[in-house]
Amino acid sequence: MPELPDVEVLKRYIKSTSLGRFIEGVEVRDLRVTRGVSARRFRYALRGRSIVKADRHGKYLFAGVSGGSWLVMHFGMSGSLSFYSRGEEEPGYTRLVLKLSGFSALAYTSVRRLGFVSLVADVKMFIDAKGIGPDALVIDKDTFVELFRSRKGFVKSALMDQRVLAGLGNIYSDEVLFQSGIHPGARIEELGRIDLERLFRKMKHVLDVAIDRRVKRFPGNWLIQNRSAGATCKRCGSKIAREKLVGRSSYFCPRCQEKGLGSLRP
């Protein structure tokens, strides 16, 4: 479940469980997930050091160790982290384990192996090299509007494009569009400044609340609570629709998110 709010929660999870802990060992269970980087290299970079900081940019999570290098993690569609006592059973689908002081461990788990774990020397350099845009939680209104005005095409496409804006995926893009009253098939060219500013505000609101609620127990009138075709829209009672767009399923309310409504929305 890894979009920005989920990764932010994982960052806080690392901070509350693993910060300050000494790395006693590293076990690589799956070389595909480390993209071929050997267990030996992970050990060389991490063993004997402590986890001293955690950072996030978009959907990427970074754990900084003493001495300066960083463990970078991307969670794909099914990745997560699990902190546990080494006396307990290891979590399922564990791909990499950091054995930490206090007889504890932090596992990177992933069912589908679509994410990866690697080592980087510098967070900013990594983000720049990847061409990742500004973090959705950090970006300011003017920059947001500017970026969107310089693009054409589907609004949803821009929301999900990590080079434009880092952090939103399929679920949260749908949620932001739903709360903005904008059809997922709407084009940026159709939107005015007012619409883009509303989109920005709703995006911030959705992300803030999602992080605050710790990903679960979302407000009942959110799309995310009943995001399936044929479900009932909690705002107007219409049926939620599903359409393929940008290669992904978009869920939306055809009535709350009428096509081409533009700035008529509050």
Add this chain to the structure above:
DNA sequence: AGTACCACCTGACGGC
């Protein structure tokens, strides 16, 4: 530049 489609992976679920 923007879009569609495929590939990479595994698991859950519904229909037959």
Add this chain to the structure above:
DNA sequence: TGCCGTCAGGTGGTAC
């Protein structure tokens, strides 16, 4: 029960 198609919150490459 087993098999098959479809779908699932990720990115990256290709072809138009």
